Amino acid sequence: MSSPGNGSSAGRIVVVDDEPSIVDAVATALRYEGFDVREAATGRQALAAVAELEPDLVILDWMLPDLEGIEVGRRLRERGFETAILFLTAKDDVQDKVDALRSGGDDYVTKPFSLAEVVARVHAILRRSSGQAGGEVLRFADLVLDEARHEVFRGETKLNLTATEFALLRFFLLHPRRVLSKRQILQHVWRYDFGGNANVVETYVSYLRKKLDPLGPPLIRTIRQAGYMLDAESR
DSSP states (O other): OOOOSSOOTTOEEEEEOSOHHHHHHHHHHHHHTTOEEEEESSHHHHHHHHHHHOOSEEEEESOOSSSOHHHHHHHHHHTTOOOEEEEEESOOOHHHHHHHHHTTOSEEEESSOOHHHHHHHHHHHHHHHHTTTOOOEEEETTEEEETTTTEEEETTEEEOOOHHHHHHHHHHHHSTTOOBOHHHHIIIIISSOOTTOOHHHHHHHHHHHHHHGGGSSOOEEEETTTEEEEOTTOO
């Protein structure tokens, strides 16, 4: 799957919203940036488009006429798709935003939004998912993360991580054996916080543990009332 990160024509994006004016505006702005854009108006159309195209990113409205966007996100993750997801939502409660990310979303934009903000979030997500933050090979214990190839191995096993899981693991690998608070993680992985609500960090740490722990000793340690630590002697 290609991941342009800077708007090359190789980047594929599916825009999903049941309001034609929003789809047209967002799709036009992204095409101007050089992306290959497919449009959809329902959740089922979105699932079919992702299965067919395997896009780099899906821009997904929360309120759709058949399946809620949050349910579409869950189904994509359950089916093994690593495609990045940017939610569009009129909901602005902290818990709604956390729920969007818990369902497999990588970011969200609250309606009404500016097209410039959407485009900026798209570029940020694709940079994160393409490994353009560097080009290093990060290692800890039997864990290897290759930024340039956007690959992660534990021992001989390759792990399939979403863009956000990859970014979170990279942050841990950049700071091994150091306690990282939830706020630090939010600021460096998501680039913003949730008004003090950091439950989404717990969710994504749980996702990582589910993928890492079956392959060897636990590596992410919970430090009570402090945060998390990448530690080869985790308990």
